[in-house]
Amino acid sequence: YPEGFAWQVNMDRKFLRQCEALKEFHQFLIQETETGNISRQEAVSMIPPLCLDVQPHHKVLDMCAAPGSKTAQLIEMLHSDDSIVIPSGVVVANDSDNKRCYLMVHQVKRLESPCFTVINHDATLLPNMVTSAAQPKEILKYDRVLADVPCSGDGTMRKNPDCWFKWNPIGACHLHNLQARILRRGLEVLEVGGRLVYSTCSLNPIEDEAVLAEVLTETAGGCCLLFKEVVSLSR
Structure with a gap:
């Protein structure tokens, strides 16, 4: 680290x-x-934020943030330069579950950072945010996006033995479309030249390689520059 x-x-x-x-x-x-x-978290869950290489001036979006351990890590990276009292960047943490958003607030407010906000939206339909009320309105684009998407979690079988009994091949197929939609929306709000990290707790190619392949195929040509900095992680 x-x-x-x-x-x-x-x-x-x-x-x-x-x-x-x-x-x-x-x-x-x-x-x-x-x-x-x-901040206490598993070592493997600390990898995706590191791949983002967050700098103090970056605007960062955590699309599926709750319970907030990775979000706290992103905020710490935003404040990594002690010579900057208040960074110009910001971390926007989103989750679709309202109760988990409150849990995330409790987790992250310990850091007492003014460069952080929580929003509660479906990540696949994340609304555009504007940087000011002035006309014409400027849509907020993010320099870094973390898409740690919902998954079957079959990569955690060593610590969660119950996964062996609950696992079935249909689970990944049901999640594939949701994961691809989250990735698409993440790319839509990503600044040109920015970086998006897509990560799961699954080893299933349906949830990892197939998701990237589908979105890459759909956006061939028009979004190739955006995909230059896409990193896929299966934890």
Whole structure:
């Protein structure tokens, strides 16, 4: 992780809570998390934001943001330059679930950043936002877009054994269209020369390579420059 700002504890949450010898360490983690000094998340989930290479001046969109661990990471990257008190960039975090948006606010407000806002929309129909009320209105385009889309989660079978019993080939097929629509909308709001990262927790090609192939085929020629910076990640 850049500048060594990540630490990994090789023990599960249940053991950490129950081990008497680690009681003080557990309390330390809780207190530092509540004050915003520490954000606890899985190491693999930290990869997509790193691929975006967010800079303090970037306008960043997190399309499916809840519960907000990646969003918090994006905000930290926005504030990475200590010489800039308030960055000119902004992070816009969206989620279609209203309750999860409130959870995300609770997660991210610990960072006390003024460069952050939460919106509640269907990512496939994300409305255009304008930069000012002046005429003619200028549509907001984002320098960085994270599309961490809903997925079957079959790539998490090692930590979630129940996936072995619930998995079926139809699940990915049902999600494919939704994932492609989210990716299309992400590209529509992406600034020319910007970067979009598409990521899932699935290993199924129907949810990964097939989604990219479909959208690439549909936009052949007209959007080829946008796709130059598209990164696909299957976690």
